Amino acid sequence: MLLPIILIFVVAFGTLLLGRYTRSKFFKLITFVPFLLFTYFLSFLINVSDGTHSILFSNEWIPSLGISLDFKVDGLSLLFSLMITGIGTLVYLYASSYLRGHQYLHRFYCYLTLFMGAMLGLVLSDNLITLFVFWELTSISSFFLIGFKNEDEASRKSSLWALSLTGLGGFFLLASFVIIGSLSGTYSIHELLTKSDVLVDSTFYYIIIFFMFAAAFTKSAQFPFHFWLPGAMKAPTPVSAYLHSATMVKAGIYIIARFTPILSDGNVWNMTLMIVGGTTMFFGAFNSIFKTDMKSVLAYSTISALGVLVFLLGMGSDMALYAACTFMLVHALYKAALFLITGIVDHETHTRDLTVLSGLKKVMPIIAFAGIIASFSSAGIPLTFGFISKELIYGATMDDNIWTQGSVIFLTSLAVLTNILLAASGFLVGIKPFFGKLPAKLEKAHMPGFLLWLPPVLLSMASLLFGLLPAIADNTVIKSASQAVRGTFIDMPLEVWHGFSIVLLLSMATIVLGVLLYMVMKPTKGAEVFIEEFDKISSKRLVIFVVQNIKTFAFKYTRIMHNGYLRIYLLFIIVFFIGIVGYKLFADVPLRINTEQLSPIRIYELAVFIMIIVAIFFITYTSSRLTAIAALGVVGYSICLIFVFYGAPDLAMTQFAIDTLTVVLFVLVLFRLPSFLKFSNRKIQIRDAIIATIFGILISLITLQALVYPSDKEVSKFYADSAYTLAKGKNVVNVILVDFRGFDTLIETIVLSIAAIGVYSILKYKTKDGEKTE
Structure with a gap:
């Protein structure tokens, strides 16, 4: 498993270095990279699909620290791997036509391949530190993808927002992993499954889950950290389709799912996920129906779908976890299809404005068909995969064996309202642009090339296929994935028909109300502007306020502490030394001179x-x-x-x-x-003299105190005895500097070299007119 991961990164950097010397047709061949990986992961279905087996690939990295490059293929990691490579194959194929002729196409494929490798490494890693490394790689590579249009200021800002929030989450994730490793004595994830009690019963348990939630919620755009995801839509459509349907935003979902059997306490863990997920899913769905840009609609509906997944994982029942694993695949299929359809519409009409788009079915009948199927799956129309997923969600919220009657009513109502809104937003993107009268200015639009329309059609057909024959998905990946999340076998086969029940009635009501809402709620600029007025009290405004105050504090701190005067730096260092060492000397050490x-x-x-x-x-x-x-x-x-x-x-x-x-x-x-400037301020001279005198007295006291303490010569004896026998040197001082503390000396040499380069650069600095500055 290590070799395929390494080869992905080799291909990525090879594309960057050699891509500019190749023709555009070359980039179509790169599609074989994710396709071959997809077929490779399909080969694991035979051993993993029953949920009782997992395959562990062990590779030592830093054994002394417990860090290894171990990769584990089980139901959950296999589900994600197939989504990453399967949808990745279609995105690669789509991008070869969508971005054809772009001068930086080689950079795009490099970033995209790096991201794919990072995501595969993340979901397959069986070591906490290795998982964190790949987690950070996803943040870095997504930064380049989101900001691919680097000439656009909005793209640059969006990529910085995404990197800042997900990078902050990465810091918390590392802290959580370090605590887990310290408490459990292992960084191996499969070993942690047997040490759940140690972590849950620990006094650090709430710190662990707080840090982990901070990482997962920022990565998966949960409220109130959701605002970076709509901004990330500045990326090219293939990036949006890939990152926001099956990969990056689901990394946080993966972390929660992976650690549910390890950290779930049935109380705080689950309630936190339910509250955050429930808030996010309704908030995102509500905002999606007011947007007029197709990508914005999809962005907020994606936030809602991620909230649904967190909500289901928080519920924690067998049916809820089964519904979560099913919805992961459902959402990846229909959302990737809708994103790619949005890109086609934008590519052919040069607009994504829903207030002007209509009638495109006449010129893009195949795209319209794919859009209808994808939106039907989003709305949960019968015979689509989304219908089965929606019934599982309602079944989970109505489980009387777990919830009280009041909880059942509230949870089910929240799920129904969210699905109604999601159905309407799906119709806005999948149906609205294709039906009605074709505007005169869009009559020149035409059917795109084969490479553009084939990927969304295949994704839509997959939603239809799994809706008609759900056993295919169930027996291959869903069942084994749910078992990996639950920790035990869940016997709950997916079926097209479950008979007449209250769940079916709710599904039908959701569809009817979703259609009515779509017909009544026409997208308008006025409604969008009205909703955007509430951004003044949004979490983004709060974050911006905090960031601005941090920058102000940093500016003032820098002016005081880093004002460019060496004498001030020395003054602060000496005062700090006097305070710390002096306190320790007089408080804890009995003075004897x-x-x-x-x-x-x-x-x-x-x-x-x-x-x-x-x-x-x-x-x-x-x-x-x-x-x-x-x-x-x-x-x-x-x-x-x-x-x-x-x-x-x-x-x-x-x-x-x-x-x-x-x-x-x-x-x-x-x-x-020139000569020194004479001090005109006598107070400064007196201040410096007092500090220097106190510092000198302190050093004298330490020296005199050291004379009366018995010296421990064990270290000195070791150096004296080992200088010649181990390092073959007779000068002990030289041996210490060169051998025993060779790394210290090396680093000091590097620091001096960097300083010398800096001084040389300053001396050789030239102004814009070419004249040297003194």
Whole structure:
């Protein structure tokens, strides 16, 4: 399994590097990549479809940390893998015609392939850290896809919103995974299934689920984080069809479904999902019927559908989980078809405005047929796959064995209202543009090419096929997926006809009321503007307000803490050091200073001390940079003498070399600069003198305190004993720097190199007119 995942990324970067040198026909061949993967995953149906088997592919990565590249194929991951590759195949084929001739087509296919690989890695990963890595890759690759039209400011903003929110969710997901791994002692997902009690009974349980919900809700556009998804419709239609039907937005749904058997406590977990999902599904469906842009309608209906999935997963009953797994596939089929149909309409008429679109059935009969079937599935019309899914949803809300009578009425009413609104919004996109009188300005529209109309037709026919023969989907992926979510076998076969019941009556009422709403609620600009007025109190406004205040705080903080003056940086560092170390020293350490063990000051030591004091005086009060540099060198050389006095000639030579080099370099660089500015503010000088004095006293106290503490020479002894035997070096200091702490030295060297490059860049900087700046 690792090899196919790696090959996907090889193909992605190969397309980026070589795509510009190939003809447009080459990109049609890339469709074979998701198609071959689709057939590859179909081969697992025989072993996985019964729900009793799963296949684990183990690959060690960082075993010392418990991180591995393990991939698991079970019912849930197989359902997602087939949707990702199956719908991906059609999207690839569609995009080869939709974006034909685009100058950045090779970039598009690179981003799309990266995203497909990231999604497959996410749903197949059996290791928490590996799953997180692929989760972040989906956010990054979707950022490039949403912002593909990078010349458009709206596209750039939309991609940044999507990346910001999903990236924030990724941070919370990592925190959740780290806590789970720490408590359970494993990052393996299949091992966590046996450690559910450890996590649920932990005092960190609510923190874990809070972090996980934050990740899932931002990724799957749950209220109040939903607003990034409509903005993401600025992406090309193939991207919208792929990301918002079967892949990216369902990543959060996958996380919830995968961890339901591990983290569900039957109370807080389920109630949170029901509340958030129920709010989202009604909010999205209600807003969808007021939109006049076909993509906007689909965006809000997608938000609603994601809310339905979260709502069902929160209910947690056998029928609810079975309905959730069924609706995942139902929604992927009809929503991808409607998105692709929207792209065709836009491609041929250059508009998606529902107030002007009508009568296109005369020029696009095949597209109209696909739109009707897809919208029928969205509305739950009998003989479509959506009808079966809708009946399962109603059956789950009306389960008297789980819910009280009041809960049954409320949950069922909410589901019915949502489905009525979704039916009307589906008709708006799948039927409204094709029926009625064809406007004169749209008469030039014509039937698109084969590669454009075939994908939506196939998706619509799949909705019809699974509606007529639901056992095909049930016995292959639905049953095994529901078992993976539930943790136990669910015996609930999908059937076209369940007999006369209250569920059937509700389904018929939903259809009738949905049709009536569609006929009464004509899309108008006035209604859309009226609804958009409520955006002033929306969650997006709140997030924007918070972001603006964070930026204001960051600006003020930067002006104070990072104002460009080195002396201020040093001042803050020293004050912070004094506060932290001083508090720790006086609060927790009993001060003991034994002056009797101190040796008397010798005359030459006193002379060196006086030299240092005089040099510091010159450094502080001189107005000449060269004088300050020379005095700084005197301080350095005086320290060299101290090293010599106390038997450390190697340190003395090192210090001598460094100080000599420093003085020379400073002279070469700074001798052209003007004199120091004289301080006119006496208070600043007094402030700095007080801080410097306190700092010096603190360091002196620490030094004197260290003399009376018994020293632990275990580390020193190890270095002394091992320097030659392990590193073959006789100079212990050099061995420590080069071998035992070689990475520290390497990183320090890298930092110095980066700093040198930065200084060189500043020195070589040129203004726009080509003149060097000083």
